[in-house]
Amino acid sequence: IVKVGDARHLLYTAYCWPKGVVLCDAVSTDLLHWEKRGPVFPRETLRGTHSKSACPVCDPEGNAVKLGGRYVLYTNDQLAFSDDFEHWEVEPLRAAAFSGRLNEVCVAVTDHRSPGRDDIVLFVAGTLDRVEGAGDRFYAVGEALMSRKNPRERLDVLPGAVLAAEHPFERSTDRLHMVPDAGKGCIFLCSLFRHAGRWWMYYGA
Numbered sequence: 001i002v003k004v005g006d007a008r009h010l011l012y013t014a015y016c017w018p019k020g021v022v023l024c025d026a027v028s029t030d031l032l033h034w035e036k037r038g039p040v041f042p043r044e045t046l047r048g049t050h051s052k053s054a055c056p057v058c059d060p061e062g063n064a065v066k067l068g069g070r071y072v073l074y075t076n077d078q079l080a081f082s083d084d085f086e087h088w089e090v091e092p093l094r095a096a097a098f099s100g101r102l103n104e105v106c107v108a109v110t111d112h113r114s115p116g117r118d119d120i121v122l123f124v125a126g127t128l129d130r131v132e133g134a135g136d137r138f139y140a141v142g143e144a145l146m147s148r149k150n151p152r153e154r155l156d157v158l159p160g161a162v163l164a165a166e167h168p169f170e171r172s173t174d175r176l177h178m179v180p181d182a183g184k185g186c187i188f189l190c191s192l193f194r195h196a197g198r199w200w201m202y203y204g205a
Helices: 042-045 180-184
Strands: 002-004 007-016 020-028 035-039 055-058 071-073 080-081 089-092 103-109 120-126 140-146 153-156 190-193 198-204
Touching: 002 190, 035 042, 071 103, 120 190
Parallel strands: 055 103
Antiparallel strands: 002 007, 007 020, 020 035, 055 071, 071 080, 080 089, 103 120, 120 140, 140 153, 190 198
């Protein structure tokens, strides 16, 4: 959920199996009543393009931030720009490719230290097997620094994982019994925000 003006946009993934997965948008002004607006990228959806894992660039309080006059949205396979958070210009981008074989974007935050000047911290969940010091893990959370001036450009990657499996419930293979590496642990980030001077990270295992 991201706040844009007085509205909140709930960006979710619809599984149109076996055709694929599609990002959709629902909008509310009171968090109780929601208007479903359908696919975020309607033209691409009609062409059969898959989209998953909405990752809008936000400030630490969950407000969408305009960079260079436009909102920015990462997905696992696209980078999109919008003037109004409703109509998007879409281009292909392997935003998470650095992290390994399996990967997905999670959260993108800016304006965390110097509003108007900070680059984008992009959190990515994946195997991280191409990130130095990440260890031998199935799924963990890492960070990349993306350029504020050019959100396509990756400036740096933080060595290792910032969040990884430690507990038995994070290493369960009940759901992923068909994946041999799942026993190494599976962590993916759902949301991140700053409250009362601390960062709060909510994750799935």
